[in-house]
Amino acid sequence: MKMIWAIIRPEYSQKVIDALEKTGISAMTRLHVTGHGAEIGITAGHVNYSEIPKEMLMLVLPDIDIAHAVKIISTTAKTWQKENPGHGSVGDGKIFVTYVEDAYTIRTSENRKDRFGSSGKDR
């Protein structure tokens, strides 16, 4: 079981969500965040905007689905460059994947580890 934190452009989030839903990944959490990358935001004239609004998606998936989900997010969240097709642009976002040791569904008190498997240090 692993957790994906994907930071994407807000205008692309619905596109990504729809693409994930189409392949059966429907459980996710969405957060509005602000931040900047290695370019320290955008500078327009003398003003630097370092807190650029982004959307963050959090998904927990079994190990076997992670590569698939990352592929979907990275292809759908990419902006389209006319002169350089296939390459996105600065600010398209990032995807982080972390371990999840345990996961519980509150309604059933069920430990999803039994179903999805754990991928912590004890793997």
Next chain:
Amino acid sequence: MKKIIAIIRNEKVEETKSNLEKIGVTGVTYLYVTGKGLRDGMGPSRFQGSEYHPYGGRHQLRQLDDAPVSADPVCLPAEKEREPGFRPQRMLVIVANDSDVRPIIATLIATNYTGHHGDGAIFVCPMISAIRVRNGEQGDSALV
């Protein structure tokens, strides 16, 4: 050290807060999030009698590993049956010692259980260290 991420109903936050206080949890971060679960965040009656299985998508996905991204698994309900699924929820982030994880999870489950879909989920992730910004204290002592 572990990070506990709990996603719960908005209306249960105050109850959860006081119950966590009772078992001695001091540091909690609350986030406003929107989310949906395996059933698109809908009530229990919506899919009764339908072929939809909450985990059905997983099996489909395994077969679709090399298939094009747009492949449409049959286990999903028809488009018209579904609603925009994202509903406001609250995310709690608690960083705790390994030994405190079990009581915290038990409290969270006991407080937030209603038996309906949308009760939320709890995830436990490994955490390497914590640092107190005020004095640079590191490790377990930075938590209390």
